[in-house]
Amino acid sequence: GQTVRLADYRRTDFVLRGVDMTLKLFEGRTEVLTRLSLERRPGAPANAALELDGDELILESIAVDGAILEPGRYDATPESLSVTGLPETGPFELAIETRIAPEDNTKLMGLYRSNGIWCTQCEAEGFRRITYFLDRPDVLAPYRVRIEADRAAAPVLLSNGNPVESGDLGDGRHFAVWDDPFNKPSYLFAVVAGDLDALRDTFLTMSGRTVELGIYTEKGRARQAAYAMDALKRSMAWDERRFGREYDLDVFNVVAIADFNMGAMENKGLNVFNHKYVLLDPDIATDADYAGVETVIAHEYFHNWTGNRITCRDWFQLCLKEGLTVYRDQEFSADERERTVQRIGSVRRLKAHQFPEDQGPLQHPVRPGEYREINNFYTATVYDKGAEVVRMIATLLGEADFRKGMDLYFERHDGEAATIEDFVACFEQAGAVDLSQFALWYAQAGTPTLTVTEAWDPQERRHTVRLRQSLAPGAARTGTEPMVLPIRFGLVGGNGEERRAEGRVAGGARLDGDLIVLDGREATVTFAGLSDRPYLSVLRDFSAPVTLEHDQAEADRLALARLDRNLFNRWRALDDLLSGGLTRAARRPLGDTAPSLDGAVVDALLASAGDEELDPAFRGQVLTLPGEAEIARQLGEGVDPDRVHAVVEDARAVIGRKGLSTFARLAAAEGSDVPFTPDAASAGRRALANAALAYLAAARNDPAEVAARYRSAGNMTDRIAALAILGHRFPQSDASEEALADFYRRYETDELVLDKWFALQATAPFHDALAAVERLAGHPRFTMRNPNRVRALVGSFAASNQVAFHRPDGAGYRFVAEKLVALDRINPQIAARIATTFRAWRSFEAGRRAKLEETLRQIAETKGLSKDLGDIVDRSLK
Ligand code: DPP
Ligand code: ZN
Numbered sequence: 001g002q003t004v005r006l007a008d009y010r011r012t013d014f015v016l017r018g019v020d021m022t023l024k025l026f027e028g029r030t031e032v033l034t035r036l037s038l039e040r041r042p043g044a045p046a047n048a049a050l051e052l053d054g055d056e057l058i059l060e061s062i063a064v065d066g067a068i069l070e071p072g073r074y075d076a077t078p079e080s081l082s083v084t085g086l087p088e089t090g091p092f093e094l095a096i097e098t099r100i101a102p103e104d105n106t107k108l109m110g111l112y113r114s115n116g117i118w119c120t121q122c123e124a125e126g127f128r129r130i131t132y133f134l135d136r137p138d139v140l141a142p143y144r145v146r147i148e149a150d151r152a153a154a155p156v157l158l159s160n161g162n163p164v165e166s167g168d169l170g171d172g173r174h175f176a177v178w179d180d181p182f183n184k185p186s187y188l189f190a191v192v193a194g195d196l197d198a199l200r201d202t203f204l205t206m207s208g209r210t211v212e213l214g215i216y217t218e219k220g221r222a223r224q225a226a227y228a229m230d231a232l233k234r235s236m237a238w239d240e241r242r243f244g245r246e247y248d249l250d251v252f253n254v255v256a257i258a259d260f261n262m263g264a265m266e267n268k269g270l271n272v273f274n275h276k277y278v279l280l281d282p283d284i285a286t287d288a289d290y291a292g293v294e295t296v297i298a299h300e301y302f303h304n305w306t307g308n309r310i311t312c313r314d315w316f317q318l319c320l321k322e323g324l325t326v327y328r329d330q331e332f333s334a335d336e337r338e339r340t341v342q343r344i345g346s347v348r349r350l351k352a353h354q355f356p357e358d359q360g361p362l363q364h365p366v367r368p369g370e371y372r373e374i375n376n377f378y379t380a381t382v383y384d385k386g387a388e389v390v391r392m393i394a395t396l397l398g399e400a401d402f403r404k405g406m407d408l409y410f411e412r413h414d415g416e417a418a419t420i421e422d423f424v425a426c427f428e429q430a431g432a433v434d435l436s437q438f439a440l441w442y443a444q445a446g447t448p449t450l451t452v453t454e455a456w457d458p459q460e461r462r463h464t465v466r467l468r469q470s471l472a473p474g475a476a477r478t479g480t481e482p483m484v485l486p487i488r489f490g491l492v493g494g495n496g497e498e499r500r501a502e503g504r505v506a507g508g509a510r511l512d513g514d515l516i517v518l519d520g521r522e523a524t525v526t527f528a529g530l531s532d533r534p535y536l537s538v539l540r541d542f543s544a545p546v547t548l549e550h551d552q553a554e555a556d557r558l559a560l561a562r563l564d565r566n567l568f569n570r571w572r573a574l575d576d577l578l579s580g581g582l583t584r585a586a587r588r589p590l591g592d593t594a595p596s597l598d599g600a601v602v603d604a605l606l607a608s609a610g611d612e613e614l615d616p617a618f619r620g621q622v623l624t625l626p627g628e629a630e631i632a633r634q635l636g637e638g639v640d641p642d643r644v645h646a647v648v649e650d651a652r653a654v655i656g657r658k659g660l661s662t663f664a665r666l667a668a669a670e671g672s673d674v675p676f677t678p679d680a681a682s683a684g685r686r687a688l689a690n691a692a693l694a695y696l697a698a699a700r701n702d703p704a705e706v707a708a709r710y711r712s713a714g715n716m717t718d719r720i721a722a723l724a725i726l727g728h729r730f731p732q733s734d735a736s737e738e739a740l741a742d743f744y745r746r747y748e749t750d751e752l753v754l755d756k757w758f759a760l761q762a763t764a765p766f767h768d769a770l771a772a773v774e775r776l777a778g779h780p781r782f783t784m785r786n787p788n789r790v791r792a793l794v795g796s797f798a799a800s801n802q803v804a805f806h807r808p809d810g811a812g813y814r815f816v817a818e819k820l821v822a823l824d825r826i827n828p829q830i831a832a833r834i835a836t837t838f839r840a841w842r843s844f845e846a847g848r849r850a851k852l853e854e855t856l857r858q859i860a861e862t863k864g865l866s867k868d869l870g871d872i873v874d875r876s877l878k
Contacts, residue, residue: 005370006316012134013044016141017091021131023111025118025149025193030102030111031060034131036094037141038086046088052081052096052132055110055125059132060097081132098131105129106785106826114259115218117194118154119272121265124315124374127186137312138417140183147193148175154193156216160184160268162250180268182248183415185311190267192255197222201229203247206240211247215278216255224279225256227678228293235298238332243406245305254278254297258751259786261829262378264296266303273300276752276788282676282715284753287683289716294336299329305410313417315374319366319442320420322378323386327394330387337680340567341617347542347568348624350388353380354545356633358447360839361876363475365445367420372871375829381445388545389441393424395486395543396438396517397431405430437519438484445476448483450518452550456533463491463501463530465538467509468522469546475878482508485518488543491527491534496563499534501527515543535559540566550576554598561604567614571621574608577601578651579626583634585647596651599658606659609666609688617684623691625651628765628802632843639844641802645765649698656699663699666692676715683717690721697725703735710739719743720756728764754781755792762797769804770812773797777819784823787830794819795830798837805837806844810851813838817855820869821862828866835859835872853877 017037024031038050059076062069064086074083086092105112110129111120120126128135145159151174157166161180168174196216203211213232215225232254239245254271256278264273277296280289306328307321334342357363357380364377366386371377394402405427413422420442428435451468467487471480491499503511508520516525527534535556539548554577561573578601585596608614608622628648632639656663670689676682697706706725713719723743726736740761747753762773776782776793783789798805798816805812816834824831841852859865860873 003370003372004315004374006314006367007369009314009316011041012136012139013041013048014038014050014086014134015041016134016139019141019143020145021143022146022148023130023191025102025147025154027150027153028101028103030100030118032098032100032131034096034098034133036096036133037091038094039091040086040088047084050083050086050094052083053125053128053135054079054081054098054132055129057081057098057100057129057132060099061095062097063095065092066095076132096132100130107829108259108261108787108827109829111191112259114257116153117192117196117218117255117257118149119192119194119255119257120190120267121261121272122189122267123187123262123265125187127189130189133186135186136314137185137187138314140185140311140415140417142183143180143189144177145180145189145191146175146177147191148173149193152195154195156192156194156196156198158190158192158216158253158255158270160188160190160270162269180249182268182309184268184308185417188266188268188308188311190265190270190272192216192270192272195219196255199223199225199229201233203233203236203252205236205246207246209246209250211236211249212251214251214253216253217275217279218256218258221256221279224281224284225254227280227290228254228278228297231294231297232301234294234336235301235332238298238335239302239305239328242331242335243305243328243403243410245410247304248309252301254300258788261787261827264300266300266307268304268308271300274788276755279752280678282678282717284716284747284750286717286720287678287686290678290683291333291337291680295329295333298332299325302328302332309415310410310413311417313419315371315377316367316369317419318374318377319382319386319389320418320423322383323366323388324390324423326383326387327390330391338615338617338684340571341615341621341680341684343541343568344571344618344621346384346387350380350384350542350545351633352627352630354384355447355547356629356840357381357836358385358445359474359633360842361475361878362836362839362872363445365443365476365478367442369443369478373832373867375868376832376871385545392441392484392486392544393427393435393438395488395515396484397427397433401431402427437481440479440481440483444471444478444481444483446471446474446478446480448485448544448546450485450487450539450544450546450548452536452538452548452552454536454552458533461528461530461532463527463534463536464524465489465527465536466522466524467516467518469518470521475875482519482521485544485546487516487518487538488514488540489516490514490537490540490564490566490569491530492537492560492563492565493534494532494559494563496565498565499530501530501534503527514540535563537564537566537569539569541568542572554600558600558604561608567618570608571618574601574605574622575626577604579631579634582626582631582644582647582651585650586631586635586640586644590643595654596647597654602655602658605655606662609659609692610662615681615684616688617680620684620687620691623688623695629800632802632840635843637843639848641806641844641848642808645803652695652698656695656697659695660699663692663695667696670718671712674714676717686715686717686721690718693721694725697729701729703730703733706730707735707739710742716753720760724760727760731764731766731768748781751786751788755788758782758789758792759796762793763800765801765803767804767807769797769801770807770815773804774815777815784819784826787827790819790823790827790830791834794823795834795837798834806848808847810848810855813851813855817859821859821865824862824866824869825864828868831866832868832872835869835876838873839876841876 109126157176159178256275260274507523509523710722
């Protein structure tokens with residue numbers, strides 16, 4: 001594959017004014033007629049050919065202004081269509097007929113069928129699988145789309161924009177015409193046709209317009225879209241309140257689809273969703289599923305302004321819409337739920353997904369400079385670090401100026417395909433600041449390290465804080481210049497009070513209230529006039545996405561874990577103590593029986609968990625130990641996953657035994673008699689109770705009480721929590737086997753719940769789990785055709801089963817590699833995504849490292865590998 005570079009960007013030679021399409025859907029084939037209103041761009045070469053993109057297309061006919069073209073005037077391959085001799089000036093119409101087979105489309109890009117439903121996925125480059133086109137985000141046009149289909153097979157016909165016409169065609173066929181007046185790029189095109197149910201509602205916008213809302217599902221499941229509808233209306237209201245953004249069309253439709261590569265897609269006025277992010281009820285969905293639906297509904301809706309009304313000039317600018325929209329959906333969840341708990345969740349995710357990416361061979365800047373396959377850049381770096389960069393702009397500017405900058409962005413670039421430079425310039429103007437150094441966050445890859453040291457001077461009653469930043473060179477070979485780090489902090493007194501102290505800065509930083517902005521390599525801040533030594537609470541709310549190395553005494557951390565008014569940092573004090581203890585323990589030689597955690601740390605954890613003054617969701621977070629992969633990341637090299645697992649398990653048992661009475665009380669607090677409501681507070685209580693149950697099981701090692709809990713569960717959250725404890729702690733026990741069989745019988749008709757059943761077994765932390773996974777790969781309900789199912793079995797095995805995937809004999813690696821090579825022929829995008837689990841190969845002990853490398857090389861040498869998978873394995877090996 002060829003490398004595409006940001007530096008090579010240039011505009012098209014032709015301007016697109018409008019698109020008129022007719023799609024005739026038949027069983028086994030679809031005919032697509034596309035009429036493009038085009039004009040040579042003023043200043044473009046008079047003899048330049050029109051070069052259109054295609055992908056596996058067959059050209060049926062081509063005409064200019066109604067005249068069929070002679071073969072000499074064009075050159076068509078499945079991947080391109082080049083047309084010469086086009087008018088030097090003035091508008092002309094190019095009509096193209098293609099024929100496609102959605103039934104054979106297993107890549108799920110372009111037009112395909114899912115359970116009989118015709119649907120599309122065009123981002124990033126799927127539209128070229130429907131028709132030849134200038135398939136790039138800076139080519140914007142209004143679209144008019146006519147769909148024709150058999151009425152019985154597809155009574156529902158949907159596309160972007162507003163419905164304008166529909167009617168009968170005879171012979172059992174009918175049609176509908178949709179008109180989207182807003183200029184949009186082709187990646188936002190969508191068509192859906194099928195026999196669907198709908199849940200309907202309306203939304204009254206801030207200017208008093210009524211929008212018709214529809215959520216379409218497979219037959220009989222529309223009532224399971226009620227929560228998604230509620231989340232949609234709350235999202236629409238929030239965007240008006242918080243950003244002044246009103247919805248712009250008369251209708252907004254969402255369609256839930258079973259086979260979908262992504263979570264969802266923000267097509268203009270017609271969002272297409274993986275049904276996992278729409279369909280819910282308490283019996284089939286967990287609290288995490290509810291939160292996921294709320295987040296994804298909000299995210300895709302918010303794209304209407306950040307992504308659709310203002311789109312990206314090219315795919316290098318992907319974070320312009322994704323980072324910003326993740327920031328917006330995180331803010332929405334923080335406002336709708338509990339801010340600190342949401343922030344803890346976002347930071348956990350950032351550290352679990354983005355930090356390893358940024359610290360390994362797949363490293364790339366938030367705005368990449370080159371790619372071979374754009375599908376491989378829908379990454380945690382673009383999304384989550386991209387959101388952190390927006391959050392830092394908000395922190396640096398303050399709420400009022402940040403909002404001014406957003407308003408300016410919407411006003412100045414509405415209807416355009418914009419760049420990061422455009423975006424940043426709005427905040428420079430709104431805040432009257434120079435953000436040129438800050439913009440390095442978009443260009444330099446890697447996680448900066450922030451090193452903090454403290455010195456208390458008892459004579460002078462001064463506390464000196466020294467800050468240093470550094471950035472290690474990484475795989476992306478971008479710069480290592482100092483960045484702008486907004487560091488929120490507080491000085492905490494012995495009773496938890498916030499100390500006010502005059503601070504003096506020396507070196508590369510400035511002080512602005514509770515914010516230190518470090519823009520040099522180092523600085524010191526000296527706080528004077530203190531009566532006694534304060535505890536330094538630094539990087540509050542994780543105000544910059546850095547690795548913090550704060551050489552802080554354990555006693556100080558324990559104090560902050562108890563006292564800090566910033567609850568995020570209270571959590572982080574404990575989390576640092578836990579991961580510090582666990583990493584140290586994992587470094588000790590096998591057979592060393594010293595406890596993983598200090599008694600004082602365990603006591604602090606139990607004190608927080610049992611503190612009734614604190615939000616139960618927060619206490620649930622406190623009880624969630626750092627994951628094994630996170631410990632492995634912090635170890636950095638020579639990782640033995642079995643050792644890491646043993647250390648974490650030991651810690652869990654120690655905590656469980658010491659907190660037995662607390663956990664018994666907490667686990668009993670949420671019995672099956674509590675009716676289910678999906679709100680955040682109730683979810684928090686369930687999270688706390690289920691965390692407590694897991695510790696009880698670790699301490700008592702008795703499956704009976706967990707099995708009882710499984711049987712009496714009144715909702716999926718509690719049921720799957722109990723099942724996970726049985727399956728992961730008591731594998732192959734009668735209790736576990738019975739519960740797994742029961743779960744299967746209960747839910748075998750529900751694909752989404754079956755995914756949970758597959759994933760739960762795939763993540764059981766035992767070497768023998770591989771045998772179960774191999775068996776499940778042959779289960780009649782396993783299929784490579786459904787991305788959710790593949791992710792549930794193969795994806796979660798590779799990503800979330802540190803013990804079995806990393807079996808010392810390499811059998812886990814071989815299993816995954818074999819599946820990936822087979823999957824690559826069906827759906828390369830999903831294969832490439834799962835393959836990223838190999839990227840950390842260099843961090844393992846010698847035996848596993850060699851086997852991982854060998855497996856990667858074998859995949860790389862496979863004949864006919866897709867560009868997607870080839871790109872990931874090649875870069876991983878570099
Ligand atoms: N649909 C994906 C998202 O919303 C890609 N745009 O992030
Ligand atoms: Zn998005």
